[in-house]
Amino acid sequence: MRLRRLDLEKYGAFEGRSLVFRPDAALHVVYGPNEAGKTSALAAVSDLLFGFGQRTDFAFRYATGDLRLGATICDASGRELSFRRRKGNKATLVGPDDAPLRDDLLAGHLGSLTRDVFERAFGLSSAALRDGAEDLLSADGESGASLFAAASGLRGVEDQRKALEAEADALFRPQASTRRFNEEFRRYEAARRDVATHELGASAWKRINESIEALEARHADLDAKLKALRTDRARVERLGRAHRAAAAVDEGMRTS
Known part of the structure; x- marks a missing residue:
């Protein structure tokens, strides 16, 4: 997205002022003496793109309901879009006649860009530049993390990295016998050897x-033999009973 025109209709000390940017320029420089309104113009870009906050420092000349900004922007294909921004709770994007426009009108131009990232990575004020420099100096030489913190506003990245490294060091360090990972690994190896000792191989x-x-x-053969023996025993027992009965009959016949 490129800014083609910024209209400071009623904003801060400005009324009816416009900044027009050449469409073929690769770089634009807005200059002026101290207190000329450069910081106000930069803040106006943020309010224009993302809306006025609940409280604003730029309503000292006009009532908050009268604040107006306007702009013409273009996308990568060169297609232009003109709109205005008013202070309010809803329908703050309006046309030349103050008719409400879609709330998501700028979504295709801004993408995932948020106000905070815009102000820290693109709309840097003098104070933001100083804060970024302090981040660079306080990151113990970690320039990548410092630049990231200065641009995105995500501070404390270096502290978080150190905390993660300390946590990782507590878990594992080569040739350190007291680290948790090494202790767990020794237990695993002991259990693995125990399994190998007692495991049942294929053979x-x-x-x-x-x-x-x-x-x-x-077992089946013995069971069959046992059944045969039981059959023989039952036959022998029957024969024994028959023999005793026959002997008794013979004895009775002799005595009679």
């Missing part, structure tokens, strides 16, 4: 199954 498993099959076959 042993095969021998046990063969032994079970042989025992089952012997």
Whole structure:
């Protein structure tokens, strides 16, 4: 997105002022003496794109309901869009006649850009530049994290990185026997050796199954023999009872 025109209709000390930017320029420089309103113009860009906050420092000349900004912007294809912004709770994007426009009118131009990231990465004021410099100096030489913090506003990245490194160091360090990972790894290795000692290999498993099959076959053979023996015993018992009965009959005949 490129800014083609910024209209400071009623904003801060401005009324009816416009900044027009050449469409073919690669760089625009807005200059002026101290207190000329450069910071106000920069803040106006943020309010224009993302809306006025609940409280504003730029309503000292006009009532908050009268604040107006306008702009013409263009996308990467060169397509232009003109709109105005008013102070309010809803429908703050308006047209030249103050008719409400869609709230998401700028979504295609801004993408995922938020106000905070815009103000810290693109709309840097003098105070923001100083804060970014302090971040650079306070990050112990970690320039990548420092630049990230200065641009995005996500401070404390270096502290978080150090905390994560300390946590990782508490878990594992090569050749350190007291770290939690090393202790758990030793327990794992001991358990693995114990499993290897007591595990049943394929050949042993095969021998046990063969032994079970042989025992089952012997059991079946013995069971068949036991049934045969029980049959023989029952026959012998019947013969014995018949013999005793026949002997008793013979004895009775002799005595009579």
